[in-house]
Amino acid sequence: MLGSGGGQLIGVKVNQFFDRPAVKNYLDRRSRHVLRRYGAFVRMTARRSMRKRKGPSLAGQPPHAHPGHGGFSLRDSRRGGIVYGLDSMRASTVVGPLAVAKAKGTTAGETVPEVLEYGGVVRRQKAELAHYPPRPFMRPAHAKALDKQAEWWREADAKY
Amino acid sequence: MGLKEILSPHNAELLAEAEMTTVDDVLREGKDALVAINGIGPKTAEDIYATCLAAAEEDGADPGADPVASEPAADGPTIEEATEAAEADQERLDEIVPVIAAGMTPRLYHPTMRFRDEWELAEAAVRISKAVLTRLREA
Numbered sequence: 001m002l003g004s005g006g007g008q009l010i011g012v013k014v015n016q017f018f019d020r021p022a023v024k025n026y027l028d029r030r031s032r033h034v035l036r037r038y039g040a041f042v043r044m045t046a047r048r049s050m051r052k053r054k055g056p057s058l059a060g061q062p063p064h065a066h067p068g069h070g071g072f073s074l075r076d077s078r079r080g081g082i083v084y085g086l087d088s089m090r091a092s093t094v095v096g097p098l099a100v101a102k103a104k105g106t107t108a109g110e111t112v113p114e115v116l117e118y119g120g121v122v123r124r125q126k127a128e129l130a131h132y133p134p135r136p137f138m139r140p141a142h143a144k145a146l147d148k149q150a151e152w153w154r155e156a157d158a159k160y
Numbered sequence: 161m162g163l164k165e166i167l168s169p170h171n172a173e174l175l176a177e178a179e180m181t182t183v184d185d186v187l188r189e190g191k192d193a194l195v196a197i198n199g200i201g202p203k204t205a206e207d208i209y210a211t212c213l214a215a216a217e218e219d220g221a222d223p224g225a226d227p228v229a230s231e232p233a234a235d236g237p238t239i240e241e242a243t244e245a246a247e248a249d250q251e252r253l254d255e256i257v258p259v260i261a262a263g264m265t266p267r268l269y270h271p272t273m274r275f276r277d278e279w280e281l282a283e284a285a286v287r288i289s290k291a292v293l294t295r296l297r298e299a
Contacts, residue, residue: 097281
């Protein structure tokens with residue numbers, strides 16, 4: 001399935017700028033337009049799917065945003081959040097949360113966004129294991145974006 | 161209110177590509193989100209944001225409201241929570257330093273991170289390639 005993060009993205013360095021000469025040289029303008037639209041759409045959709053509510057969201061639903069908790073926020077661009085950019089090595093757009101914090105106590109050192117997206121087991125105080133069900137917020141946004149790609153191609157055709 | 165009515169066609173188009181088409185979109189996302197759009201610098205972002213604020217004010221909205229925190233007040237942090245968050249922020253910053261890839265700095269938390277060339281993404285990231293988009297188009 002497209003868009004599953006898999007284990008290959010950690011450490012991928014993403015050049016955010018779509019207007020650099022190196023990018024322009026190997027991507028035609030229409031492709032750049034569609035790739036950029038995909039990134040913006042997925043970022044915005046994922047962010048807006050996280051509503052500001054108290055308490056955890058239902059399993060299977062996007063996580064709730066908790067203003068003021070921990071200083072880092074997936075929803076708030078001022079405190080981390082989700083970014084998109086061009087992976088110049090693979091002529092693709094990558095959209096995702098910044099890997100700025102690893103969840104404490106995970107056996108494989110997963111990041112907080114990863115535990116939210118895919119679920120996971122986190123060792124808490126006194127060796128208590130906490131099971132977190134998946135609360136996907138990136139994959140649903142990706143799926144919605146696929147429905148829009150035809151529209152973006154039409155835009156690109158009309159524009160360039 | 162639509163952005164095409166109050167911004168230059170060029171700026172309105174840049175924002176539309178980033179899925180911002182209304183004044184509410186701009187106020188909700190904030191200035192940093194504007195700067196993150198290719199082709200819009202800090203000065204232009206300031207101008208656009210000020211224009212949208214003025215338009216919202218004319219439209220009867222509360223210009224003093226924090227657009228990011230404009231959802232129900234019951235969800236906002238109390239003073240105690242905000243203080244706690246500020247302390248946790250510093251603690252988390254201390255934790256993060258060792259796990260950030262070489263060449264990256266704790267300035268990730270600062271709004272200037274939008275100007276960075278490279279970021280490290282969590283594994284929750286999704287991607288799509290030009291090849292796949294082209295195949296989808298042809299299907």
